[in-house]
Amino acid sequence: MEYVHVGLTHFLVISSLLFGLGLFAVVARKNAIMILMGIELILNSTNINFIAFSKYGLLGTDGQVIAIFVIILAAAEAVIALAIILNIFNNFKTVNADEIDSLKD
Amino acid sequence: MSVYDIIFYIFAVITIVSAGVVVFSKNIVYSAFSLLFTFSGVAGIYVLLGADFIAITQLLIYVGGILILVIFGVMLTTNATDVEVNTQSLKALPATIVVAVIAALLVSVMISTKWKQSEAPTPETTVSEIGVLLLSKYLLPFEIASVVLLVAIMGAVFLARKN
Numbered sequence: 001m002e003y004v005h006v007g008l009t010h011f012l013v014i015s016s017l018l019f020g021l022g023l024f025a026v027v028a029r030k031n032a033i034m035i036l037m038g039i040e041l042i043l044n045s046t047n048i049n050f051i052a053f054s055k056y057g058l059l060g061t062d063g064q065v066i067a068i069f070v071i072i073l074a075a076a077e078a079v080i081a082l083a084i085i086l087n088i089f090n091n092f093k094t095v096n097a098d099e100i101d102s103l104k105d
Numbered sequence: 106m107s108v109y110d111i112i113f114y115i116f117a118v119i120t121i122v123s124a125g126v127v128v129f130s131k132n133i134v135y136s137a138f139s140l141l142f143t144f145s146g147v148a149g150i151y152v153l154l155g156a157d158f159i160a161i162t163q164l165l166i167y168v169g170g171i172l173i174l175v176i177f178g179v180m181l182t183t184n185a186t187d188v189e190v191n192t193q194s195l196k197a198l199p200a201t202i203v204v205a206v207i208a209a210l211l212v213s214v215m216i217s218t219k220w221k222q223s224e225a226p227t228p229e230t231t232v233s234e235i236g237v238l239l240l241s242k243y244l245l246p247f248e249i250a251s252v253v254l255l256v257a258i259m260g261a262v263f264l265a266r267k268n
Contacts, residue, residue: 004106004110005106005107006113006114006153009215009220010113011150012220013212013216014117014120014121014214014256015178016208016211016212017121017124017208017212018121018143018147019155019208019211019236020204020205020208020211021121021125021128022124022128023204023207023208024128024201025127026196027200027203028193028195028196028201028204029128030195031133033175034128034136035140036175036178037126037127037136037137037140037175038122040140040167040171043259044143044147044167045196047147047151047159047163048147048151051156054154054156055154055155055227057220057221057223058221058223059165060225060254061228061234061238062242063159063232064159065238065239065243066233067159068159068162068239069233069246071159071163071166072250073250074171074244075166075168075170075171075257076173076253076254076256076257078139078171078265079174079257079261080172080257080260080261082175082177082178082261083260083261083264083265084267085178085182086181086182087264087265089182090115092198095182097195098195101166
């Protein structure tokens, strides 16, 4: 019954599952915005790890400061990525990542 | 099983199930709205971990900012006239196998490792401690982050404007 009591491992497992789902979105989905959502899921899973170690591990409050920097960079990354996606849509009339292959020709 | 455990499992189920909807839904509008519940569930997990300031930041920036941006992106890049909101997966089977192997490996490592844990009690509030750290130990990264945000704003305006 010791597995029912919530500890560090539970939070790490949740973040691993979230990472797996985000990785699937990045690898398998066609739509560029879906890929962006997958990246956001991955960044959230890393943040759960940082804050879990900040509570249970030896990281202390430093972990929470690192999580703030991760959130800042995620915001900057989302802004730039969406601007690029809008430009791609204007040029190619699609945001499917497998159809934007004019460099291959 | 304490109240803490029950609340944790509720937030965990909300997070994972809505993240599954985000990833596997055929309709990208459903994905974008399901992302709302994922971010909120993660914010709840932050509260359970004693990180009050990060939880509020998560709600403000992810739910209030990034999610709105993503929904704008969805609305601007799907043609409203010919309803083409369906998105397909590419080589779904090999991707599923590889990702499942990686996730299973991660989970087994997380469970089997004996993590070094400290017995220090969690502080009541972390806001003042984070503020002191941001302006002393992490002053240089803090300033660099502000420059990064400025460059990101200018770059986004430059990229998205009409010629």
